[in-house]
Amino acid sequence: MRITDTGDLWWKTAVVYCLDVETYLDWNDDGTGDLEGLAHRLDYLAELGVTCLWLMPFYPSPGKDNGYDVADFYGVDPRFGHLGDFVEVVRTAKDRGMRVIVDLVVNHTSDQHPWFRAARASRSSPYRDYYVWADEPPEDQPPNMFPDVEEGVWTFDERAGQYYRHSFYGHQPDLDTGALRVREEISKVVGFWLELGVDGFRVDSVPHTIDAGGSREHTYLRSLRRDIVRRSGSGMMLGEVNLPYEEQLDFFGENGDELTMQFDFFGNQRLYLALARQDARPLAEALAARPALDRGNQWANFVRNHDELTLDLLTQDEREEIFAAFAPEERMRIHGRGIVRRLPSMLEGDPRRIRMVYSLMFSLPGAPVLYYGEEIGMAENPEVAGRSAVRPPMQWSATKNGGFSAVRPxxxxxxxxxxxxxxxxxxxxxxxxxxxxxxxxxxALAHRYRNAAEIGWGEMTVLEQPHPCVFAHTIRGETGQIVALHNFAPDGRSIPLVLDDVPPGTRILDVLDADEQVLDDEGRLEIALEGYGYRWFRVLREGEKRLA
Incomplete structure (x- = not known):
């Protein structure tokens, strides 16, 4: 039986909102965000149109990597509250019609995790095999994920008397996910959070999570997916797989039975190349080549995530174009491949351009993912170094500390x-x-998206039109057809919209302003598109009476 034949496919049309509890709202005024503060903002998120809340790591942690250095997979960091507060957030979110997913960070642990502390204490410890050790580092080593910070992926531990592998920071030893006991532990972690009411997981750095002894074991990813579905028929996995499309397909599985969703990193990076050139063709070429997926799988579209804006799937020349346009100063860049800025500052606060980008994201086939503060146009804090620059406190009001906390700054x-x-x-x-x-x-975009199920379920076609700066596409599904136009240039264009598969006199309804127009007998209509303009149209079937 195929996994995708069971359960509720709610993720196909989810509006996902990612936040860090630490920086969202400080309810007890100790200077740190907490779960109680989040609970008091769930009505705001429901009003925004969010249907899935993604919580970044809130587990106990030394905090050397924004919580991704986990010291206890079964707890809540005391700074944020306790498990009772977490359960209250989940219950309240569900009352408001929102699902909750949490980060599953099991490719490594903190070096302060009890497993690693026991592992390094003795070679005979049962936890020794939880990690990857060597008497001498192999000559052929993969590059570290942070090459400008770490010299390699092996560090000598004096107490252990061996080298341990770490694909990321030196304080994050890699778990050996090829070991049966480690897989059993991960299964327990998954089961624990599902029992507390979560609806799935955002799986961190999936290629490293299933890398066992250098070979990627997709059988394990299928097993993990089955484990989640067995415990929760509607549970899902949203995977971080920053690879080209053809390699990403492997992580969905041959039958769509591995990752449920994946972020479209390639499309995201080509979007920024298109923005830098004011030419839509890099994005159009990418999306035209985006593979079709199994019915139970989905792409996750995003403008900005919680780390650097990585550009490593582009050529060096393409990266340099984007750096020149959006990160001209060295302090705005990181790891030689990414940018530590948010969209509004990169686009110099131009409201037309910012709105065009978000209109585009919500109109693309797949599920949109928002990063906290994007909905109000928050920028990064240039005074904070590294990836943490894009994680400032949420700005609730113009009062002290932006309404985040009442403590002294x-x-x-x-x-x-x-x-x-x-x-x-x-x-x-x-x-x-x-x-x-x-x-x-x-x-408004979130609610229009939720009223247009074909965006999540339908099939996309990139439309031909005469202007390189315009991206035009249509999505057809069982519920109807959507056509969207987006102008990447600052000057206006007249777009000849041609739909050759509709009957004469077909009406199209502007989804964003409810204006209705009629195509001529050849299925044509001239559309005026302003500089950085955007239009969504619903193709109305004969006799159809539908709200925008």
């Missing part, structure tokens, strides 16, 4: 953005009741 877990993108200029309170705000616009 020196006690905040992270400094508030102080420049022109700071709380005085960008915050929820000012935008919530402003009909022309970015917040209201993104909320």
């Amino acid at each position: 020196s006690r905040l877990v992270a400094p508030v953005v102080a420049d022109g993108f700071g709380p005085a200029h960008v915050n929820v309170a000012d935008q919530r009741y402003d009909p022309d705000s970015l917040l209201r616009f993104v909320s």
Whole structure:
């Protein structure tokens, strides 16, 4: 039996919102965000249109890698609350119609995890085999994920008397996921959080998670998926697989029975190349080549994630183009391959261009993923070094500390953005009741997306049109057909929209402003598209009476 034949495929049309509890809202005013604060903002997220909440790591951790250095897979860091607070967040979210997924970070642990502390204490420890050790590092070594920070993937441990492997930071020893006992432990971790009500997992760095002794064991990924579905018929796995499309397909599985969803990293990177060139063709070429998926699988579309904006799937020349356009200073770059800025600052706060990008994301086939603060146009904090620059406290109001916390600024877990993108200029309170705000616009996109099931379920075709700066596509599904146009250039264009498979007199409804037009007898219509303009149209069937 195929896994995708069972369960509720809710992820096909999910609106995902990623947040870090640590920087979202500090309810007890100790300077750090907490689960209780999040619980008090779930109504806001429901109002925004979110249907799936993705919580970044909130587990006990030394905090050397923003919580991805996990010291206990079964707990909540005391700074954020306790398991009772977590269960209350899950219950309240479900009451508001939102699913909850959490990060599954099992490719490594913190060096402070009890497993590693026991492993390094003795070669006879049963936990020794949980990690990867060597008396001498192999001559042929893969590069470290952070080549500008770590010299390699092997570090000598004086107490253990051996080298241990770490694909990431030296304080994050790799788990040997090829070991049966490690897999049994991961199964217990998965089962624990599913029992507490989560609906799935965002699986961190999947290629490293299933890398056992140098060979990627997809049988293990299938086993993990079955384990989740067995425990929860509607459980899912959203995987981080930063690889070209043809390699990503392997991680969905031959029968769609491995990862449920994957982030479209290649499409995301080609989007930024298109923005830098003001030419839609790099994106159009990528999406035209995007593989079709099994019915139970889905692509996750995103503009910005919680780490650096990685560009490693592009050529060096293409990266340099994007650096020149959006990260001209060295401090804005990281690891030689990425950018530590958010979209609004990269686009110099141009509201037309910012809105065009989010309109595009919501109109692409797949499920949209928002990173906290994107809905109001938050930027990074240039005073914070590295990837943490894109994780400032959420800006709720123009009051002290942006309404995040009442403590003195020196006690905040992270400094508030102080420049022109700071709380005085960008915050929820000012935008919530402003009909022309970015917040209201993104909320409208989320609700339009939710009313257009074909975007999640249908098949996309890139439409031919005469302007390189315009990306035009249509999505057809059982529920109807959507056509979208997006202009990557600052000047307007007149677009000859041609739909050759519709009957004469077909009506099209503008999804964003409810304007209705009629195609001529040849299925043609001239569409005016402003500079950085965007239009969504629903093709209405004969006699159809449908709201936008």
